[in-house]
Amino acid sequence: MRQLSLFGTRKEAAGPVPRPSVSRLASRRVLKWAAMALAGGGIVAAAIWVIQPGTLEGVGGDIRAGFVSATASAGMTVQSIRTEGQHQTSPAAIHAAVGVDLGTPIFGVDLAAARDRIQEIGWVESVTVERHLPSTIHVRIVERAPVALWQRNQRLVMVDRTGAEIAGGSVNQFSHLPIIVGEGALQHMPPLLDAMATDPALSGRVQAAIWIGGRRWTLQFDNGLEAKLPESEIGAAWARLVKEIGDHRLLDEPIAVVDLRLPDRTIFRARPPELPADDRT
Numbered sequence: 001m002r003q004l005s006l007f008g009t010r011k012e013a014a015g016p017v018p019r020p021s022v023s024r025l026a027s028r029r030v031l032k033w034a035a036m037a038l039a040g041g042g043i044v045a046a047a048i049w050v051i052q053p054g055t056l057e058g059v060g061g062d063i064r065a066g067f068v069s070a071t072a073s074a075g076m077t078v079q080s081i082r083t084e085g086q087h088q089t090s091p092a093a094i095h096a097a098v099g100v101d102l103g104t105p106i107f108g109v110d111l112a113a114a115r116d117r118i119q120e121i122g123w124v125e126s127v128t129v130e131r132h133l134p135s136t137i138h139v140r141i142v143e144r145a146p147v148a149l150w151q152r153n154q155r156l157v158m159v160d161r162t163g164a165e166i167a168g169g170s171v172n173q174f175s176h177l178p179i180i181v182g183e184g185a186l187q188h189m190p191p192l193l194d195a196m197a198t199d200p201a202l203s204g205r206v207q208a209a210i211w212i213g214g215r216r217w218t219l220q221f222d223n224g225l226e227a228k229l230p231e232s233e234i235g236a237a238w239a240r241l242v243k244e245i246g247d248h249r250l251l252d253e254p255i256a257v258v259d260l261r262l263p264d265r266t267i268f269r270a271r272p273p274e275l276p277a278d279d280r281t
Contacts, residue, residue: 072105079103079135086141088169089123094139097121098129106131114139122167125160147193148180148209161190176204182211192217195238202242205251216261223251224271228259240266 079102083094097117100109115129118139125144132138144160149171158166158174163186180189188211196203208220217234219227219241229237237260244266245251250258259267 068105068107071107076106076134077103078106078109078137081137081139082132084138084140086123086143088143089121089141093121094118094141098137098139100137106133106135106137109137122165123169125164146174146177148177148189149174150186151179151181159186159189161193163187163189178203178206179208180211181208182214184214185209185211188217191234192238195235198235198238199242202245221251225250225255226257228257228261230261230263 078100081095081098081100083091086094097120098114099117100114109131111129111131114137115127118124118127118129118141123143125142127139127141130138130140144164144166146158146166146169147161148159149156150159150163150165156171156179158169158171158177159180160166180186189209192209196206205222206219207222210218210220212218216231217229219229221227227241229241240260241258244258244260248255248268250268254271255268256271257267257269259269
């Protein structure tokens with residue numbers, strides 16, 4: 001089989017020319033109808049502008065409605081809503097927030113309004129909503145990552161690194177996270193988390209971090225040990241605490257408090273001896 005090149009010379013064909021798929025042909029047909037509808041709307045608008053100048057804004061809504069109707073007739077309607085990036089957020093909650101029924105004209109979907117509604121879901125940090133022609137609404141979300149439990153008004157709520165509350169999640173599912181306590185604690189939490197991240201094994205044993213007097217942290221460990229950190233240089237203070245715990249096996253010894261507030265010394269306080277069982281009554 002021989003065919004003409006674009007330059008008029010003849011050359012041997014490499015093989016049979018592949019036929020476009022049915023879906024590709026359908027997409028081309030849809031796009032052709034959309035282009036015709038858009039061009040037709042522009043012609044109508046120009047004609048109205050010539051005949052009666054100054055009325056284009058008044059007919060803009062009608063032109064848009066005609067375009068939406070024409071593209072819908074050409075098959076450009078919502079047939080699926082695809083979601084990406086969700087782990088804690090249910091697809092049902094996302095679909096409800098999109099607020100679009102199957103069969104809705106795809107150009108009739110208000111993407112900005114859908115995005116704003118999805119943004120209100122507790123787990124969602126950011127979201128993009130797009131039309132994937134001819135028939136899909138695509139939602140891509142980034143979820144908040146819980147890093148701590150904040151004690152507020154005698155109850156615990158999950159917060160992300162910025163201190164934003166994560167509503168709608170189960171606190172019990174994240175009971176392994178440290179509890180943050182104290183007025184203004186969330187604003188000072190990121191440097192502490194950065195320091196603790198250098199030793200995940202030890203930070204995993206921190207049950208609570210208490211912001212004291214708007215100046216410094218006291219950490220409570222799962223064995224009852226309290227570590228009083230200085231007001232400044234939290235990274236160096238954490239590194240010093242890691243060394244003291246390792247050198248003196250503080251999590252295995254009957255130590256109640258390790259005080260690091262003084263730069264040139266560490267103060268330890270032992271736990272009071274336990275009373276015999278007969279003397280506790």
